Amino acid sequence: MADISSLGDLRGKRVLVRSDLNVPLDGTTITDDGRIRASVPTITALSEAGARVVVCAHLGRPKGEPEAKYSLRPVSTRLAELLGRPVTFADDTVGPSARAAVQAMADGDVVLLENLRFNAGETAKADEDRAAFADDLASLADAFVSDGFGVVHRKQASVYDVATRLPSAMGGLVHDEVEVLKRLTENPERPYVVVLGGAKVADKLAVIDNLMGTADRLLIGGGMLFTFLAAQGHEIGTSLFDADSVEACKGYLARAQESGVEIVLPVDIVVGKEFSADTATDVVDADAIPADAMGLDIGPRSAELYASRLADARTVFWNGPMGAFEMEPFAAGTEALARALVAATEAGALTVVGGGDSAAAVRQLGFRDEQFGHISTGGGASLEYLEGKSLPGITILSD
Ligand SMILES: Nc1ncnc2c1ncn2[C@@H]1O[C@H](COP(=O)(O)OP(=O)(O)OP(=O)(O)O)[C@@H](O)[C@H]1O
Numbered sequence: 001m002a003d004i005s006s007l008g009d010l011r012g013k014r015v016l017v018r019s020d021l022n023v024p025l026d027g028t029t030i031t032d033d034g035r036i037r038a039s040v041p042t043i044t045a046l047s048e049a050g051a052r053v054v055v056c057a058h059l060g061r062p063k064g065e066p067e068a069k070y071s072l073r074p075v076s077t078r079l080a081e082l083l084g085r086p087v088t089f090a091d092d093t094v095g096p097s098a099r100a101a102v103q104a105m106a107d108g109d110v111v112l113l114e115n116l117r118f119n120a121g122e123t124a125k126a127d128e129d130r131a132a133f134a135d136d137l138a139s140l141a142d143a144f145v146s147d148g149f150g151v152v153h154r155k156q157a158s159v160y161d162v163a164t165r166l167p168s169a170m171g172g173l174v175h176d177e178v179e180v181l182k183r184l185t186e187n188p189e190r191p192y193v194v195v196l197g198g199a200k201v202a203d204k205l206a207v208i209d210n211l212m213g214t215a216d217r218l219l220i221g222g223g224m225l226f227t228f229l230a231a232q233g234h235e236i237g238t239s240l241f242d243a244d245s246v247e248a249c250k251g252y253l254a255r256a257q258e259s260g261v262e263i264v265l266p267v268d269i270v271v272g273k274e275f276s277a278d279t280a281t282d283v284v285d286a287d288a289i290p291a292d293a294m295g296l297d298i299g300p301r302s303a304e305l306y307a308s309r310l311a312d313a314r315t316v317f318w319n320g321p322m323g324a325f326e327m328e329p330f331a332a333g334t335e336a337l338a339r340a341l342v343a344a345t346e347a348g349a350l351t352v353v354g355g356g357d358s359a360a361a362v363r364q365l366g367f368r369d370e371q372f373g374h375i376s377t378g379g380g381a382s383l384e385y386l387e388g389k390s391l392p393g394i395t396i397l398s399d
């Protein structure tokens, strides 16, 4: 697949780079800058080659119009610090501010555009509804570099459509991520264990179907576990839950039994009255969640069970925290899981942690990147890659 060198001499060329700068924020404070760090090498390489680097990215899931809490401005400040050079922040994505900023660029300069998702055209489902925004974005540049691995599974204007409008290349981050994930899809050493958690419940439940064809064991935690408990007929109180996926979960449980894939669910749950660090907590059996309680972490017996199911693994992929780890009372399950993964790595297994929040979780809990085989910047993207799905942001580069 074409890398940056395929774009020829970049001096004076305006290059639009799609990065994934979707970092966790506490107000305007970045709580984990891993994705920004991962984006630095490609931006630096382009800038050093004399390109005028126009970086575009999203933050969170705003609904097609500006929302102050999703502004990329704090990211711009951190990006400049990490690059060691100024970054001009445009207050809009393709409007007057963006145009003026790009117009004023000298060779090697870096501009960051405001959140792509402040424009409805970025995420519109129908191709024709993304076209005008894609045209506007493409008009800011002479070439396009796709470097946001975390979004390559999205058929969105900045990921997919711009590549049909400009000479395009794959950035080093996307290339490197794919090389690691290939090792998980091409004949992984067994047992191959996939651990799933997190909050994007509907997105992630959908991947289980395909993972059952490749993984030997699936350990389920985080927000998605409650849809499984509901499928087993248990009370789940006010826990996160995807009603539309209950039937699918029943099907997964039945299929797992037939096919010999092990689906491991928690045996105990840490519950709170509400989604808050100060709420009163309790540990209850997984089939005895009170109707007025919310499940916010896997319990200590479950953490032990999951560690035991990871002990003999030769390949592990983990996406999604086991609980609401940002709040101290609900971090123990994720911490125990991370410890089990470190042990598996030390025992020689290939371990990959995927996802913005999962990576943030392990770092926030004091683990170092080197303690795992690989920390991927993509959550949903890496899962869809493992499922064997074709990823729009990658296939469009080879067309
Ligand atoms: N039981 C739970 N109830 C509510 N939220 C939960 C629960 N368990 C985990 N979470 C939340 O899940 C979030 C992370 O989920 P997400 O699916 O976004 O992970 P990710 O795949 O690592 O990230 P990304 O999709 O950004 O790459 C965390 O903010 C955490 O608080």
Ligand SMILES: O=C(O)[C@H](O)COP(=O)(O)O
Pocket: 020, 022, 060, 061, 150, 151, 154, 355, 356, 378, 379, 380, 381
């Ligand atoms: O956080 C992620 O996984 C990526 O940045 C993609 O975000 P999305 O799931 O909102 O498209």
